[in-house]
Amino acid sequence: MASATLTLFLLLLPLATLAQAQGHIGLGSSLTADDQNSSWKSPSGDFAFGFQRIGNGSANRDNSAPQGSKVELTRKRILVLNYLGGGEIWAQPATSTRASYAFMLDTGNFVLANEAGSNLWESFGEPTDTIVPSQVLNQGTEVISRYSAMNYSRGRFRLLLQLDGNLCMHTRPVYDWAYWYSVTVGTGYQVIFNQTV
Numbered sequence: 001m002a003s004a005t006l007t008l009f010l011l012l013l014p015l016a017t018l019a020q021a022q023g024h025i026g027l028g029s030s031l032t033a034d035d036q037n038s039s040w041k042s043p044s045g046d047f048a049f050g051f052q053r054i055g056n057g058s059a060n061r062d063n064s065a066p067q068g069s070k071v072e073l074t075r076k077r078i079l080v081l082n083y084l085g086g087g088e089i090w091a092q093p094a095t096s097t098r099a100s101y102a103f104m105l106d107t108g109n110f111v112l113a114n115e116a117g118s119n120l121w122e123s124f125g126e127p128t129d130t131i132v133p134s135q136v137l138n139q140g141t142e143v144i145s146r147y148s149a150m151n152y153s154r155g156r157f158r159l160l161l162q163l164d165g166n167l168c169m170h171t172r173p174v175y176d177w178a179y180w181y182s183v184t185v186g187t188g189y190q191v192i193f194n195q196t197v
Contacts, residue, residue: 024103025102027073028072047107068083079121092112100114107135109123109124124136125138125141138161139161167184
């Protein structure tokens with residue numbers, strides 16, 4: 001039997017697939033990579049954080065999450081993705097202040113917050129292959145294309161807002177020259193996806 005690979009990601013869902021309550025995700029909440037396509041949905045149901053079977057896709061980009069893996073907002077106040085039977089694949093936040101709850105927002109941003117409601121970590125701060133309206137890329141942030149439509153490992157193209165303010169497009173793995181750049185050295189410090197422009 002062929003092994004199934006599952007991925008942990010944000011996805012746009014049709015309204016017909018809504019089955020779980022949206023909003024606040026409390027400590028001890030978890031999702032398991034199985035055939036149920038389980039997820040934590042935004043209040044509108046337009047976005048979700050979770051697992052879905054996808055051909056050769058991989059969670060954490062190049063690190064696959066096999067069936068039975070589990071993502072959990074633990075009672076120790078961290079979000080962790082573990083292999084079946086243990087073994088950490090990925091964890092957030094790596095801070096001394098731990099999360100009290102999580103929330104999937106209608107913007108597509110998945111947020112970990114403390115008791116006071118301050119954001120400790122958000123998925124918008126660590127984009128992978130996609131940006132969505134209202135998302136902000138700060139200096140030093142990169143977006144790397146996926147390998148193919150069904151393979152979420154790192155692909156050929158990288159968009160990077162350099163520390164000097166220049167927005168550049170590179171091909172991977174060679175980063176020593178850009179085939180496109182914005183000529184905004186010294187003036188650019190953020191890229192904001194504004195769909196109204």
